Amino acid sequence: MTRVVKALTIAGSDSGGGAGIQADLKTFQELGVYGMSALTAVTAQNTLGVQAVYPLESEAVTAQLDSIGADLQPDAVKTGMLFSSEIIRIVAGKIRQYGWNSLVVDPVMVAKGGSPLLQQEAVRALIAELLPLALVVTPNIPEAEILTGMTISGLPDRERAARLLHAMGPQYVVLKGGHDDGTSGVLDLLYDGQEFIYMDGPRIATRHTHGTGCTYSAAIASGLAKGNTVTEAISTAKAFIQAAIEDSLGFGAGHGPTNHFAYGNRHRGILP
Numbered sequence: 001m002t003r004v005v006k007a008l009t010i011a012g013s014d015s016g017g018g019a020g021i022q023a024d025l026k027t028f029q030e031l032g033v034y035g036m037s038a039l040t041a042v043t044a045q046n047t048l049g050v051q052a053v054y055p056l057e058s059e060a061v062t063a064q065l066d067s068i069g070a071d072l073q074p075d076a077v078k079t080g081m082l083f084s085s086e087i088i089r090i091v092a093g094k095i096r097q098y099g100w101n102s103l104v105v106d107p108v109m110v111a112k113g114g115s116p117l118l119q120q121e122a123v124r125a126l127i128a129e130l131l132p133l134a135l136v137v138t139p140n141i142p143e144a145e146i147l148t149g150m151t152i153s154g155l156p157d158r159e160r161a162a163r164l165l166h167a168m169g170p171q172y173v174v175l176k177g178g179h180d181d182g183t184s185g186v187l188d189l190l191y192d193g194q195e196f197i198y199m200d201g202p203r204i205a206t207r208h209t210h211g212t213g214c215t216y217s218a219a220i221a222s223g224l225a226k227g228n229t230v231t232e233a234i235s236t237a238k239a240f241i242q243a244a245i246e247d248s249l250g251f252g253a254g255h256g257p258t259n260h261f262a263y264g265n266r267h268r269g270i271l272p
């Protein structure tokens, strides 16, 4: 029997299905990885924004992680919306307790519409507790600015921020350029502590980018779960998110979801 590869997402629920746990599980499935989830919060959300956030009780987060840890060993783990320092401490503790490796930390802070998904006081816990456990961290530019305390404008700033983030513990830093509006391209920076690799691609003109960060980090975790190297996992994840943005589903009056079917459809030769 072929070994089934498993990945775990620890994140919030997005009722609209474009971001959070829903985006992660769809991505795992499309990349042939069995998906598991531990919810940290329930959000009432659609393409127009976040209408409400209900963080889960600590016991509920602990119980989910213990259920998985007692029986199901994930091959890779990703974190998304964690909301509070209390939840971050629980998550970091359980990752250490169960010895989960191949951790991708997407330091989700604010939704596209501006709603906070992480309490301000939790940034310190994210840095102190979770980043040292990460194999890969995937901040966008505003998140990198908050984590490092610096303003990022040109490429030298990005490299300095990547160095500072690397010093916080993650082995690989992916500084995403999706938020760098006004340019015709998108430039993501990968730093492994030694060299900088710039990954550039066309900026797709669309308002349907809800959940891009969640989808991208889940795709990286999928590759790691399969035993790919970090660079291979990032390269496939980039192709996955690019296809998902290009072939957008087109619904919702606001920032619509990306198309999680797109990459698989292209590879299977079926029209989107």
Ligand SMILES: Nc1ncnc2c1ncn2[C@@H]1O[C@H](COP(=O)(O)OP(=O)(O)OP(=O)(O)O)[C@@H](O)[C@H]1O
Pocket (backbone or CB within 6 Å): 019, 108, 111, 112, 139, 140, 141, 176, 177, 178, 179, 186, 187, 188, 201, 202, 203, 204, 205, 206, 209, 210, 211, 212, 213, 214, 216, 238, 241, 242, 245
């Ligand atoms: N308009 C776009 N065209 C092409 N690629 C994009 C576009 N927007 C984002 N990306 C890519 O998608 C990935 C996710 O980046 P982004 O900076 O959007 O993450 P994020 O802001 O954390 O997402 P989210 O707001 O969903 O959490 C990156 O690889 C980025 O380069």
Ligand SMILES: Cc1ncc(COP(=O)(O)O)c(N)n1
Pocket (backbone or CB within 6 Å): 011, 012, 013, 014, 019, 020, 021, 043, 045, 080, 081, 108, 110, 111, 112, 113, 117, 209, 210, 211, 212, 213, 214
């Ligand atoms: C539950 C949850 N997690 C993450 C995001 C970030 O995604 P985006 O910035 O695209 O809104 C979100 N909106 N909701």
